[in-house]
Amino acid sequence: MLVTNLSDSDRTWVRERTELLFGGDLVVSRDVVHMPAELPGFICVEGSERVGLATFMIEGDSCELVTLDALCQWCGVGSALLDAVEKAAAAAGCSRVWMITTNDNIDALRFFQRRDFRISVVRPNGMEAIRKLKPGVPSNGHYGIPIRDEIELEKSLAGVGEGWRVV
Numbered sequence: 126m127l128v129t130n131l132s133d134s135d136r137t138w139v140r141e142r143t144e145l146l147f148g149g150d151l152v153v154s155r156d157v158v159h160m161p162a163e164l165p166g167f168i169c170v171e172g173s174e175r176v177g178l179a180t181f182m183i184e185g186d187s188c189e190l191v192t193l194d195a196l197c198q199w200c201g202v203g204s205a206l207l208d209a210v211e212k213a214a215a216a217a218g219c220s221r222v223w224m225i226t227t228n229d230n231i232d233a234l235r236f237f238q239r240r241d242f243r244i245s246v247v248r249p250n251g252m253e254a255i256r257k258l259k260p261g262v263p264s265n266g267h268y269g270i271p272i273r274d275e276i277e278l279e280k281s282l283a284g285v286g287e288g289w290r291v292v
């Protein structure tokens with residue numbers, strides 16, 4: 126498995142994956158509209174197959190992980206991509222990485238908390254506002270759980286990427 130920088134030749138595929146995962150080519154977080162296909166990121170490849178992608182946005186000393194998408198679950202793809210984003214953020218001088226998920230996404234809540242992320246903000250019924258921008262967001266999500274609340278998680282990057290540099 127190899128993690129590489131997302132290149133322009135990957136962007137159509139990123140758009141397709143975003144549509145599949147988020148029901149459109151945009152992602153809304155904290156009222157900000159992101160187009161993942163236009164963001165920096167990483168892809169994970171196995172042989173000639175793309176098996177995952179991560180996109181992020183750096184603002185000040187914070188890095189938002191906008192999307193993390195593992196096509197093969199429980200194979201190490203998400204971990205490899207998250208590691209690459211954290212190291213890129215640390216190299217860019219960020220002190221924290223944060224992301225938003227929804228109350229139904231139990232696998233993501235587990236995955237991120239196992240990797241030192243902590244819940245920092247909960248917006249009960251936050252998805253009502255998101256649905257005004259993205260009416261296609263389904264009522265039910267993972268495990269048939271109603272998608273209602275936004276949950277932000279964050280991780281301090283202290284110590285991440287020490288001895289690592291971008292070449």
Ligand SMILES: CC(C)(COP(=O)(O)OP(=O)(O)OC[C@H]1O[C@@H](n2cnc3c(N)ncnc32)[C@H](O)[C@@H]1OP(=O)(O)O)[C@@H](O)C(=O)NCCC(=O)NCCS
Pocket residue numbers: 146191192193194195196197198199200201202203204205225226230232233235236239
């Ligand atoms: C959340 C998500 C990114 C996790 O990615 P993933 O690739 O399944 O994660 P990993 O495989 O790296 O790690 C998951 C577990 O599998 C284990 N694992 C990794 N490789 C393994 C292998 N070869 N065999 C068995 N287990 C393995 C890891 O140890 C890890 O367990 P742990 O958390 O107890 O340490 C993925 O489920 C996903 O894409 N979900 C849909 C999109 C999403 O919700 N994104 C997040 C919000 S934007």
